[in-house]
Amino acid sequence: MEKIIVSGGNQLHGAVKVEGAKNAVLPVIAASIMASEGKSTLYQVPDLADVDTISEVLRYMNINVLKSNNQLMIDASEQLKTETPFEYVRKMRASVLVLGPLLARYGHAKVAMPGGCAIGSRPIDQHLKGFEAMGAEIHVGNGYVEAYVPEKLVGARIYLDVPSVGATENLMMAAALAKGTTIIENCAREPEITDLANYINQMGGKIVGAGTETIRIEGVPSLQGVEHTIIPDRIEAGTFMVAAAVSGGDVLVEGAIPDHLSSLTAKMREMGVRIEEYENSIRVVGNGELRGVDIKTLPYPGFPTDLQSQFMALTMVAKGTSVITETVFENRFMHVEEFRRMNAIAKIEGRSAIIEGPSSLQGAEVAATDLRAAAALIIAGLVAEGHTIVTELKHLDRGYVNFEEKLRGLGAKIERISEESDKIDQVINDEIAQSS
């Protein structure tokens, strides 16, 4: 089992480059299923386990997917299978995003039902409600959801009860090839939705309003493969911004779009962090004493739930009380117990975590409970006294490319090891020898 060992005490300095966004590339790959003619070529594709998983899903369906460096070539012009087995959905919930494209192109899709996960129950009722409104019959049973429409999906007016990112994407894709006009109201406004709409429009689709609360889609008869560059990963960028501030360092996060991170930037400035925004980069200078703040996670443009645990690490080094309220997922506080193992003063009250800072963090062996918690624990390890050992790295590898290499490039003392404790001892002893 692999582990990461972080030795606390080094400030981060230098520049780090962000990858293409995981949460943009996954729906874009799913949308490529709809290209019945031509090949799609995607650029700035992050080399992540989740990209490999969704590529496998497409290959299972008889789609040719070729990966080379940061490019993905997708050819979906053959006759496709319209089913996805459980093993793929279990690894990655975003596999449900193939439902909309398959239903739109073939009038049939069968996908394993995603279960709950470490951050909440994550139902897909809003996706299914929308497909039904477009004329699909839905059957849920034996762990699968099957959607069927005798002829073509028909455009409809759909109001989402929650502005779900996945439901907005799935329904936008289904509507792209439906007959007539679909209007999705109370939809999600995340930048990844806009990236997906731009991609579908390049393919020949007709979508307006992406990035607002109402999206209007005129269905077209077919879509073609095109070239598309994935937007930068705002969550990866935000993770490095927080890491820089926690360590008290000075880091230029290159390739980030400042507008996509305005809620994080505002909160970090409120804490006393110096942030300079440029056209395609953000400089973070963690100078002096930081003040505790309150945040509430919300759909975009509110504070992202995917930065909540990393931000919690920052509040642990700030002076005073911080209240972090999670409103997007009902159970995204599993990392609080792990932070407490590192000597953080933190408790959960209902949907809020209350952090008393500054904590004198201590290294400990901690388990990553989800993808962002993995990054958050590593960030806390940057300032903890001694060595922090982070396990369950499968979560980290779903969403971060070369995380420890990038941190090491900024001056962190961090190693990934694949063996058990003797190697850990060796890493620790080497460091002691170097520092004495």
Ligand SMILES: CC(=O)N[C@H]1[C@@H](OP(=O)(O)OP(=O)(O)OC[C@H]2O[C@@H](n3ccc(=O)[nH]c3=O)[C@H](O)[C@@H]2O)O[C@H](CO)[C@@H](O)[C@@H]1O
């Ligand atoms: C691959 C991807 O892009 N993942 C992101 C996406 O996940 P995902 O698309 O799964 O998240 P949603 O926006 O759908 O979920 C938001 C909330 O809506 C609820 N809900 C959702 C759908 C539904 O049919 N019914 C329902 O009740 C969920 O349980 C959750 O409480 O957006 C989340 C919220 O920003 C991010 O944390 C994830 O990183």
Ligand SMILES: C=C(OP(=O)(O)O)C(=O)O
């Ligand atoms: C929760 C996340 O992703 P997913 O929806 O793929 O689980 C995330 O990126 O933090």
